[in-house]
Amino acid sequence: MSVLVVGLSHRTAPVALLERVSVSGDALVKLLHDVQQDDHVAEAMVVSSCNRVEIYAEVDRFHAAVTGVSQLLSTHSGVPMEQLASHLYVHYEDRAVEHLFSVGSGLDSMVVGEGQILGQVRSALRLAQEEGTVGSTLNELVQQSLRVGKRSHTETGIDRAGASLVGVGLTLAERALGPIQGKRALVVGAGSMSALTAATLQRTGVTDIVVINRTHDRAVRLAQTVGGRAAEFGDLTAELAEADLVISCTGATDVVITPDMLTPRAMFLLDLALPHDVDPAVRRLPGVTLINLESMQDGAIVAATDDGGLAEAVTAVRGIVADEVSAYLSAERAARVTPTVVALRSKAAQVVEAELGRLVSRVPEIDGRVRDEVTQTVRRVVDKLLHEPTVRVKQLAESPAGDHYAEALRELFNLDPKVPDAVRRVETVDTKPSKREAGL
Known part of the structure; x- marks a missing residue:
């Protein structure tokens, strides 16, 4: 048996395609089980985030497993294989281990060094464990990747050199609006990314925070943790009129914020959702700045994160990953x-x-x-x-x-x-x- 990775990320696919392939909830569980039931797959885990969808599997046949897993990804996403194939990458055995350790260390992230990926990998493993689709091979490999990621962040400055998507978004917001302390911030959504956003705003010194969510109780709970205020979802347009900075990350399948809901003025919107929460057409409004995952992918992210220490930190983390991969493979071969x-x-x-x-x-x-x-x-x-x-x-x-x-x-x-x-x-x-x- 050998480990196989089949996936696509911000490095190989446009955001529009990632939106179509991304899975969550019941759809993610269904994909997980369908992969594990493939004749050539013994164990399976799926990592699905805003900038990557990857299937990790323990397989007994390389070509047959690649074909089967890729087809399942196509079937579940509704993206024809001929359209999907050119954006997929495949890693096998040693390269699969190296890829996972690099992912866990933040080397493969849109924002190099961001720490959220560790939580996403941990969540993916937990789900696979709960669903019974992983055994000793993937469990031990993923647990080790989490340890490698933690070591990379502890022993180097990569987490400081490369901030999270939220941190980078706020850096770009300050470039557009000036200091954000004293500005009114509107957080749309109340999930884990929104909670991170609200906490980051509070640490940055923003005191006027409004949280809005379709389920009002969740908005209330999140707002209370940061000393903010919760608003009803039906008041979204009114709250947008008062906000200087808007960060949106909901699970909606359609856009939540459209041009007709905004007034032309100095305003910054950070859309971290996949699919998009904010209609890109809002950029045509005078004074309105929109940053979303696609614009970050196009290079704005590099300018926002490269503070001179990034290259040194990346080199250090690559050394850690290389050492850990070598040690893991040696132990695995000996076993x-x-x-x-x-x-x-x-x-x-x-x-x-x-x-x-x-x-x-x-x-x-x-x-x-x-x-x-x-x-x-x-x-x-x-x-x-x-x-x-x-x-x-x-x-x-x-x-x-x-x-x-x-x-x-x-x-x-x-x-x-x-x-x-x-x-x-x-x-x-x-x-x-x-x-x-x-x-x-």
Whole structure:
């Protein structure tokens, strides 16, 4: 089994396409199960955020799995494969591990170093665990990617060099409006991104914060956490007329803010939603500035985040990722050879017991003390003979071609390949639910 990644992101696809492919809620759960039920997939996890949709899978066939997973992404999004294919990227085995560690460290984010991706990966893993679509392979890999991401942020300045989407948006807002302290801010939506936005505004020194949401109770709860005020969703147009800074991130499938709801004046709108919350046509209104994910993708983000320390931080994080990938792959390759070593020692033990049994049948009068001494001597001889090759094969297994050494060991000693497989099953039975056990 090997790890496969199939996905698209802000690096390979326009925002309009990402909007169509992005999944959440019940649709995300359905995609997760459909991927895991593919004949060539054992485990599955889906990361779906505002600038990436990625499917992580443990697979037994590369080409067949790529075809199946890609087709499922096309089917669920409604985007024809011929339109989707040119925007997809595929990572396999070592490259899949490197990609996930880079994603978790913020190297692959639209805003380099942003920390939200760690929460998104963690949420994706939690959902897959709850739905029973991950086992030991993806669980261990993703947990390690979270540790690598945390280490990258702790040991380098990448989280300071590359702020979050919200932080960068507020930087751009100050360029358009001047200092935002003293401005009225309107937060449209009450989800996790809106909560982050409200908290960031408060830390920045904005004291006049209004939160508006279709579910008013959620707006009230969020507003209370930042000392702001909640407004009814029906008053959106009136609140827009009083706001200087608007940050919108709802789960709506259609635009929430249109040109006819705004008056031409100095006003900054930050649209962090996918699909868009704000009609891009508002840019035609005098004085109105709109920044959305697409405009960030086009380069505004670079100018807002490169404070001179970014390049140094990125270099440091890349070094951490390279070291962690190497360590992970070495440990994983060493673990692969363990069942073969167990099979070899098991076969040796069987040979010893058979020969000792034959000795007893041929010389039944042998003294019990002598028999015990012979038994211990034979076992010590076998252990010493096996010690060096088993230690060496574990060491050699950590190299990129390590699997070949285990294969050579099985061939030289005529080991039953089913024995290592049985050992693997025993090792993972408590952590890797079968599709039947997962209720699929």
